[in-house]
Amino acid sequence: MKIVVKTTLFAFLYCIIACCNSSHSSSNETSFKMKEEVILMLDSVRNDIGWNGPIKWIKYFEDTSAFYMASEGKLVFSDYNAAKKFITDTLVHKVSGIVLDWQNINIDSICENTVAINTYYHEDLMIINDSAIHEMGYCTAIADRTNTGWKFRTLHWSVSK
Secondary structure, three states: HHHHHHHHHHHHHHHHHHHHHHHHHOOOOHHHHHHHHHHHHHHHHHHHHHHOOOOHHHHHHHOOOOEEEEEEOOEEEEOHHHHHHHHHHHHHEEEEEEEEEEEEEEEEEEEEEEEEEEEEEEEEEOOOOOEEEEEEEEEEEEEEEEEEEEOOOOEEEEEEE
């Protein structure tokens, strides 16, 4: 039993060290380029949902079982399909527009194709009946570089009270 635990622990540590060595060995230029790409993705999210409505959120979520979204410490969507279903079946019928502003964005590379994002945000949701919801808070996320660009793997929203 102890050998299995030690072997598993060794394999886990090896993977972490390999990932960290990979990210540290990349040049500052690569890290800067990656951060620029993620900033462009965040700008695209803001512009896409602002111009085309909440349906465009789907474009920026990883279409994998690893995707999830939480808010205020509670799981909102357990996977991509749950998020897509809510957006297409409910959100687009209740929200006519979104104005999202990211502020004080911090991006840390985790590995070659993965970053951690943390940022303040301000969001205005225009509700179909002409009312609005205004929120400010903090968002943390993990994003991965995919074949179709950067996508959110995880998101957590915390609203300032």
